[in-house]
Structures are given as structure tokens and as C-alpha cells.
Amino acid sequence: MNMITETIAVMALVGPLAVGAADTFEWQALPEKAPEPPDNPTTTEKVELGRLLYFDPRFSATGTVSCNSCHNLMLGGDDNRAVSMGVHGKTGGRSAPTVWNAAFASSQFWDGRATSLEEQARGSVVNPVEMGMSELEQAMDRVRAIPGYKPYFVRAFGSDNPMTVDNAAKAVAAFERTMITPDSPYDRFVKGDKDALDEQQQRGMTVFAETGCTGCHSGPAFSGPIMPSGTLYLMKFPTFPTDESAEQYDLLTDQGRFAVTSKEADKHLYKVPTLRNVALTAPYFHNGSARTLDDALRMMAKLQLERDLDKGQVDDMVAFLGALTGEFPQQTMPRLPATPGWTLINSED
Amino acid sequence: MNMITETIAVMALVGPLAVGAADTFEWQALPEKAPEPPDNPTTTEKVELGRLLYFDPRFSATGTVSCNSCHNLMLGGDDNRAVSMGVHGKTGGRSAPTVWNAAFASSQFWDGRATSLEEQARGSVVNPVEMGMSELEQAMDRVRAIPGYKPYFVRAFGSDNPMTVDNAAKAVAAFERTMITPDSPYDRFVKGDKDALDEQQQRGMTVFAETGCTGCHSGPAFSGPIMPSGTLYLMKFPTFPTDESAEQYDLLTDQGRFAVTSKEADKHLYKVPTLRNVALTAPYFHNGSARTLDDALRMMAKLQLERDLDKGQVDDMVAFLGALTGEFPQQTMPRLPATPGWTLINSED
Structure with a gap:
């Protein structure tokens, strides 16, 4: 507060x-400024990492769905669909809320089941009709397999085992707190x-x-x-x-x-x-x-x-x-770190 | 040449x-600079419009697939998938070629069936396993229904009926010619x-x-x-x-x-x-x-x-x-023009 x-x-x-x-x-x-939880103060380094993770589709089962797919920051922070479309064209029963100013809400999801942006980010990764990963550590294994991500995690969270699900969620949430x-x-x-x-x-x-x-x-x-x-x-x-x-x-x-x-x-x-x-x-x-x-x-x-x-x-x-449409912060398009010479995405997914 | x-x-x-x-x-x-066809010289105004169209998913049947979905400019200009995934999770038989430096190729698609970037852009919009629109004019109707697009078309192509499929394709191709x-x-x-x-x-x-x-x-x-x-x-x-x-x-x-x-x-x-x-x-x-x-x-x-x-x-x-990995131009993330108070995407699509 x-x-x-x-x-x-x-x-x-x-x-x-x-x-x-x-x-x-x-x-x-x-x-x-949006409210920040005591255990995740917003820093430039977290925001920078969070932006990369937010736009990276490779942490979905098919490699096609990023946070931005349904919460599109080039639009109104959603997808203008009745209900969103996740991996393999799957749909759920609810409409994607906007990510713009989501940081001002004290709970997330339509039913308030996530108490924070950090928790919300984790939920979507493993939702079978959203990003469709079987578990969070599987998604994190993909992040860890991309060499270029490590320096971002080290800068944001220090060098002692920084590449964790918790820290990835914190970075995405910190980024979202700047999306106002x-x-x-x-x-x-x-x-x-x-x-x-x-x-x-x-x-x-x-x-x-x-x-x-x-x-x-x-x-x-x-x-x-x-x-x-x-x-x-x-x-x-x-x-x-x-x-x-x-x-x-x-x-x-x-x-x-x-x-x-x-x-x-x-x-x-x-x-x-x-x-x-x-x-x-x-x-x-x-x-x-x-x-x-x-x-x-x-x-x-x-x-x-x-x-x-x-x-x-x-x-x-x-x-x-x-008249409630605000000014949208100008953003640089991130370059996502590569996996030189190979791919994270299985062709059968 | x-x-x-x-x-x-x-x-x-x-x-x-x-x-x-x-x-x-x-x-x-x-x-x-990439070669430019005589009938579509690259201009700043076309590139600006082309960038918007390139990133806009609303011209696909489901509202979820933009050019950038399979030719991701935040990555290597493709999707790191064996074969791409279009609307409704559909897949075809071929792998998305990179858009980076595509302007230096004298034909497009794996089988060379498009003679230009302009033609390639049109093909993907109506391919049932890509953007899945039934016809180009249907996609163009969506562009025309977004009020904020008109000034971009006027600036790029003049005020005499500028919002055509031809001009949209030219703008996307002009944008792609700068992606080198x-x-x-x-x-x-x-x-x-x-x-x-x-x-x-x-x-x-x-x-x-x-x-x-x-x-x-x-x-x-x-x-x-x-x-x-x-x-x-x-x-x-x-x-x-x-x-x-x-x-x-x-x-x-x-x-x-x-x-x-x-x-x-x-x-x-x-x-x-x-x-x-x-x-x-x-x-x-x-x-x-x-x-x-x-x-x-x-x-x-x-x-x-x-x-x-x-x-x-x-x-x-x-x-x-x-050592053939080049320098990628820094880009500003575009803000896509809105349809205030309504949506272009049908919930049944």
C-alpha cells in the first residue's frame, strides 16, 4: 500500500x-506507480527480464502462446475474443482480462483465485487450455536451456541459483506492474x-x-x-x-x-x-x-x-x-535470447 | 536490381x-538496402503501416494469428517449430522460412510459388492452416472497419481509395524490406x-x-x-x-x-x-x-x-x-488502432 x-x-x-x-x-x-509486494520490489533489471519472458512463446507446449498472445500489449491488453485461444486452438470458458493496470487489483483471475500477479503468471503456464505445460518446472527447464537468459536472471536476482520458477514469476509480475x-x-x-x-x-x-x-x-x-x-x-x-x-x-x-x-x-x-x-x-x-x-x-x-x-x-x-483510455508507455520490442543451432519445441507438441 | x-x-x-x-x-x-520492385518503392509511411499490419492478429479468422506469429521478429524471424501452427492449432507440412532478409530472395515460399513479398503476404492470409480467412476482401473489410488505420493508408498511398488489398500487401512487403x-x-x-x-x-x-x-x-x-x-x-x-x-x-x-x-x-x-x-x-x-x-x-x-x-x-x-547472425534493427513496439467499444472477432470463429 x-x-x-x-x-x-x-x-x-x-x-x-x-x-x-x-x-x-x-x-x-x-x-x-502500482502497489508492490514487500517481497518483490520493482527494479529495472526485473522489468527487463520480465518483458522477455512475457513475450516469449517458447514456454508454452506448442511454442506458439506467450503471455502476450492473450494479453496483447499492442492492443488493449487482451485479445478481443469472447474466450481466449491457447495451445492447439483450445478455448476455455472465460474472457482474458486486460493486463493493463492489473497491478491495481488485489486479486487476479475472474474468480480471484490468484492473490497476486506472481501467482497469476504461474497459473497460465500450466493451464491446459492456455500455455499447456505439464508443470512449472518443465517450463523453467526451457528457460534454463536458453543460454542468453542466465545473465538477465543474475542481474535481477543475484548469482545464487537465480533461475527458479519463483524468480521468473516475480520478473513477469514486476514487468506487469509497469504496464499502467x-x-x-x-x-x-x-x-x-x-x-x-x-x-x-x-x-x-x-x-x-x-x-x-x-x-x-x-x-x-x-x-x-x-x-x-x-x-x-x-x-x-x-x-x-x-x-x-x-x-x-x-x-x-x-x-x-x-x-x-x-x-x-x-x-x-x-x-x-x-x-x-x-x-x-x-x-x-x-x-x-x-x-x-x-x-x-x-x-x-x-x-x-x-x-x-x-x-x-x-x-x-x-x-x-x-475517457478512461490512458496513455500507453512506448516500449522497445525485445530480442529474445536464442538456442543456437537447435530448438526447444518438440515437433510432436 | x-x-x-x-x-x-x-x-x-x-x-x-x-x-x-x-x-x-x-x-x-x-x-x-534490399532490392525494391519499381511499383513499390519503400517509404517511411509504408513501412510504418506495414509494421502495424504485420503485428496485428485481427486479420486472421480467430484473431490470434498475425504475420509475426510464425515469422517472429523477436526471434530468428520464424517460430522454431518443425511446421507452423495457424488458426485453431492447424498445421501444414512445411516449416516457416525466416522473414529476416527474405527481401533478398527473388521468389517466396519453399516452392517459389510467390514471385514477391507482396504476393507472399496475400497467400498466408487466406491459407486455411495459416491465418484462415476465407478471402482477402474479408480480411480487408476488417482493416477498413478499424478507424485508426485510415490515416496510415492515406499517408502511405494518398487519399484516393487507399484501403485496398494491394496497398496492404505493398505496405507489409515494404516493412519486410527493412527487416534485414x-x-x-x-x-x-x-x-x-x-x-x-x-x-x-x-x-x-x-x-x-x-x-x-x-x-x-x-x-x-x-x-x-x-x-x-x-x-x-x-x-x-x-x-x-x-x-x-x-x-x-x-x-x-x-x-x-x-x-x-x-x-x-x-x-x-x-x-x-x-x-x-x-x-x-x-x-x-x-x-x-x-x-x-x-x-x-x-x-x-x-x-x-x-x-x-x-x-x-x-x-x-x-x-x-x-557468424552469419547479423545485427537486428531495434524496433518500437507498435500500438495497434482500436475498434472502440466492439470487437472484430466473432466468438464462433
Whole structure:
């Protein structure tokens, strides 16, 4: 929690537009740095190594799937698919969350089953429908077999047995903690630049709060309050299911966190996803069943708040959410270390 | 053919090591620029657009396969797989050639069926086991649906209907013509820096020429002489088949160019692949059946030249071929234009 949040009450900023819920809600700008766990402070050397590992597809069974395949940093940090496609074209049941600003969430995966980015990174490597490695040490054997990786691990973690699964996960997480997108029009607005949002976006901001969206989508990343790593911030979805939500959107098949805990109380509980850069991450919902942002907004209001939005309200909110698209850090394309004269990938995989 | 090749006879350079074939062979450095077709001169604007298209996976049926998926510019310009994996995990029968320095080849694909990089780019988009689009215009509809692409096309091709398949292919080809890797130790050596190759590499250079490898692997990219675009430079492989080549390496199933022309004379004819950065592109052969560079060298000598190499000769040649790894241009990671609030990818694809 070593971070500063810039918190400004909207009342002073949007003036007469702010009424009802909107004037008491704390609108927060994105901090310049993400929270870091005490046992993995972010360093340049870890970030450099983490970037290589993040883009390297050779640690998947087929050699074709890297972290970036489903969490594409050249796009909105996801793959714009309903559900992701891992090794051998396999698909699971959930939509890839964006990696941008994931560092501001206190748990990871839709059901919050990973308490940290470090843990999340490990999970995807051995998920049979994602990177498909049989075990983490098998993936790490591949990393260790690439001579050029060793100096990066030594620089990041010292020379005493640095090439471990733990350290690889720490490096990827450290890299991801730098993948944040500050300076969106919204951020500039809450910091005092009244011209950063146009009138429609300001109307949308008010509708967003008044409708009740801020009840869950609070905090600097609109994914709930910043809490200690591992703290779950889950909400039931859908709260007020309808026939449409069950049939057209198939929202009742997946039981959310219940699949992890088998506790009745965890049925249909999900992590509150960030709304940062939400315009770039269609389709929406845990199963990608809402094809457009308009559609997602309309359904969320109905299923979570029993509110029917009119077209004007939806349009205004879409405009506001578009103002949550931030500035993406310019990145150099890494060169991945080679295995000179041979390949790590088995042709039968 | 608007290019300058630096051609230096090896005799003057390697002195007493140069005997037999090696002293008469023209060792060429990689030109600083690749040849350009008259109807597609390389411009900064085309390269910028081509880079975006090259890395964008949304023009494949599943939204998961970009040019870079199989021709990975963060690696050796291929995927280190025996045969590539396209949409839905589908595989074909041939190994992805490297994109690095592909601009120096006068035809593309293993069977030379594309006469230019422009034509090659089109082929992969609609190949059912590669990007899997049903037709080029369907892929182009996706490009046209992304608002942010239009300014790039206008800047590259003018404002009069610039968003065409032809122009997209030209932009990708223009980008690929900048993906060249000069200044390898070999290049510095043939330009006069005698210390650029160590003794073993120099021995390997001589063995390479004396064994007869230069009979096909000539020219600045070791893929044959620079010839006008569309000129085929094909060789029979294997020339002297053995039981081993048929069984262990399965080299007789694929009939090479015969599959394109159905002419008896084209049976088992293939393009001569570049040896630039060959240490980075394992596995080897058109079907990826040679797992290591040692193995590929031993088999090539046997199958093409009826020569049995001893271990010392193989080791020396591997060292020499390692000296063909060049300098890779540093690249900025592109940000791909968005479809705000919706997705191009159908969930059923």
C-alpha cells in the first residue's frame, strides 16, 4: 500500500452537473506507480527480464502462446475474443482480462483465485487450455536451456541459483506492474483540467455515479478500492438475473468463485474488472457474451442495479468510459535470447 | 536490381586457409538496402503501416494469428517449430522460412510459388492452416472497419481509395524490406576486418566452400544470386536420396514445386533458403525434420553432394554459420488502432 492516490471530490469539478451520488463519490486518478509486494520490489533489471519472458512463446507446449498472445500489449491488453485461444486452438470458458493496470487489483483471475500477479503468471503456464505445460518446472527447464537468459536472471536476482520458477514469476509480475496507463482524459479532469472531458463525457460521469456503477467500480482503476494484495473484492453477477441473461448471455452456467471453493455463498461471485481502457477490450463479461460496450452497459445496469437505461444515458456513459483510455508507455520490442543451432519445441507438441 | 553488392574474393582475406573452391568463390556482404520492385518503392509511411499490419492478429479468422506469429521478429524471424501452427492449432507440412532478409530472395515460399513479398503476404492470409480467412476482401473489410488505420493508408498511398488489398500487401512487403540484418561477423570479415572471424570460423568458411555448399548457397544472403523479382532459383532436394532421408527425415513425401506445376521436372524442387541467421532458425529443412544445425549440415552434405563430413568439419561449419547472425534493427513496439467499444472477432470463429 506504499502509494499515493490523488483523490478529488467530483463536486468541485463538475459543478452543476454533479448531483445525487456523483457529488459524494471519490473520483481517483490513476497513481503513477502500482502497489508492490514487500517481497518483490520493482527494479529495472526485473522489468527487463520480465518483458522477455512475457513475450516469449517458447514456454508454452506448442511454442506458439506467450503471455502476450492473450494479453496483447499492442492492443488493449487482451485479445478481443469472447474466450481466449491457447495451445492447439483450445478455448476455455472465460474472457482474458486486460493486463493493463492489473497491478491495481488485489486479486487476479475472474474468480480471484490468484492473490497476486506472481501467482497469476504461474497459473497460465500450466493451464491446459492456455500455455499447456505439464508443470512449472518443465517450463523453467526451457528457460534454463536458453543460454542468453542466465545473465538477465543474475542481474535481477543475484548469482545464487537465480533461475527458479519463483524468480521468473516475480520478473513477469514486476514487468506487469509497469504496464499502467495514466493521463487519460478522465485523470486530467479529476486533477483539475476542466476541458479534459467534453460535455457528453461529463454527463456520462454523472450518470455513471447516479446509476450506481460506482458502488462496485470504485478506486483508481474502477475495480474497487485499493486493498492489500490477496484481499478479495468480489461481487455477485448477475445480482438480478433475467431470462435474457440466462439464455442470450449464458450468465448462469459459470458459477464463478463457487468452482474454486464449493461454498454456496460463492456462487456467481466474480472479481470486479477494471474499467480503465474498457473501450479497447470488447467483448465484455466473464464469458465475453456482450459484444459491445453499449450492450454491456445496458445489461449491467439491468442485472446489477435493476435500472433500465435510455439510449441517451448509454451514449453518455460510453463517452465517459472512452475517457478512461490512458496513455500507453512506448516500449522497445525485445530480442529474445536464442538456442543456437537447435530448438526447444518438440515437433510432436 | 538497384543495389550495390560488395564482393570480395576470399583469397585475399583468408590467405593460406583458402584453397580449392574457396579461393574462387565470391563472398558477398549483405547490402544495406534490399532490392525494391519499381511499383513499390519503400517509404517511411509504408513501412510504418506495414509494421502495424504485420503485428496485428485481427486479420486472421480467430484473431490470434498475425504475420509475426510464425515469422517472429523477436526471434530468428520464424517460430522454431518443425511446421507452423495457424488458426485453431492447424498445421501444414512445411516449416516457416525466416522473414529476416527474405527481401533478398527473388521468389517466396519453399516452392517459389510467390514471385514477391507482396504476393507472399496475400497467400498466408487466406491459407486455411495459416491465418484462415476465407478471402482477402474479408480480411480487408476488417482493416477498413478499424478507424485508426485510415490515416496510415492515406499517408502511405494518398487519399484516393487507399484501403485496398494491394496497398496492404505493398505496405507489409515494404516493412519486410527493412527487416534485414547487416554487420554480422561474416560481413565485417569480408569487408576487411580479419579479426571478425576466429580461426575455427575461418576454417569452417573454407570447408563450406570446398564441400560445395556455395554451389547453391551463394549471393549476399546465401540463398542464391540476386536476381530480378519473380525469377525462380530452385534446386532438387534430396539430390541423392538415401533410405535414411526417406524414412527418418521423410523427405520424399513432399514433392516440392511439383505440387504447384504438376510437371515431372519440378519434382522435389525447392527454393534455396537463406543461411543468414541460420543458427536461430532450427529446426531445419522444408519439413523441419532436422532438429539441429549439426544434423542439417551432415545430411545436406550427404544428400546434395554425396559427401561424408567428419565431426571436425561439421563443428567448423557450425561455427562459420554462427557468424552469419547479423545485427537486428531495434524496433518500437507498435500500438495497434482500436475498434472502440466492439470487437472484430466473432466468438464462433
